[in-house]
Amino acid sequence: MHLHKYEKIWLTFGFAALIIFLSVVGVSAFHQGHTPAGGLQKVDPDNLESTPPFDKPGVHEKEDGSYEVAVVAEAFGYTPGEIQVPAGEKVTFKVTSKDVTHSFSIVDTNVNMMVVPGQVNEKTHVFRDPGKYLIVCNEYCGSGHHFMSMEIEVVD
Ligand code: CUA
Structure with missing residues (x-):
């Protein structure tokens, strides 16, 4: 088969455009740590009430002085709905979902996790500035997606 010169150019262009498009989609889907929880800890979404740390959602201080926050997401809210953590300390958020895929995105930080039923996703963050x-x-x-939110109070 004989390809016209311009056909070749357009084929090359089309292929390059496809690669660029896929790269952009891939990069924007996974930048800022917004990654699907792959190969992480698994949980039974129907049994969170008896699965640590989700049996006691909330803030737990660990022996090394850092903090762990267990959060359960479900349509359309988080449990607990409000938490308090100290500024300047390592805070590890462990989140999972009871029902469908949500996210746990702390505005103005790089914490932006997907929350998938059956999986535990976690991210550690140090809040420098007190505030809400x-x-x-x-x-x-x-x-209810647009109303799904919670608040963290960071105290000195
Ligand atoms: Cu939960 Cu959108």
Whole structure:
């Protein structure tokens, strides 16, 4: 088969455009640590009430002085709905979902996790400045999606 010179150019252009498009989609989907929880700890979403640390959602101080925060997401909110952590300390958020995929995104930080039922996703963050931080759901999860949020109070 004989390809016209311009056809070759357009084929090359089309292929290059496809590669660029896929790269952009890939990079924007996974930048800022917004990664699907792959190969992480698994949990039974129907049994969170008896699965540590989700049996006691909230803030737990660990022996080394850092903090662990267990959060359960479900349509359309988080448990607990409000938490308090100290500024300047390592805070590890462990989140999972009871129902569908949500996200746990702390506004103005690089904490932006997907929350997938059956999986535990975690991220450690140090809040430098005291104040109130808003957590929102960035994954469309249903009619109440836009109202799905919670608040963290960072204290001195
Ligand atoms: Cu939960 Cu959107």
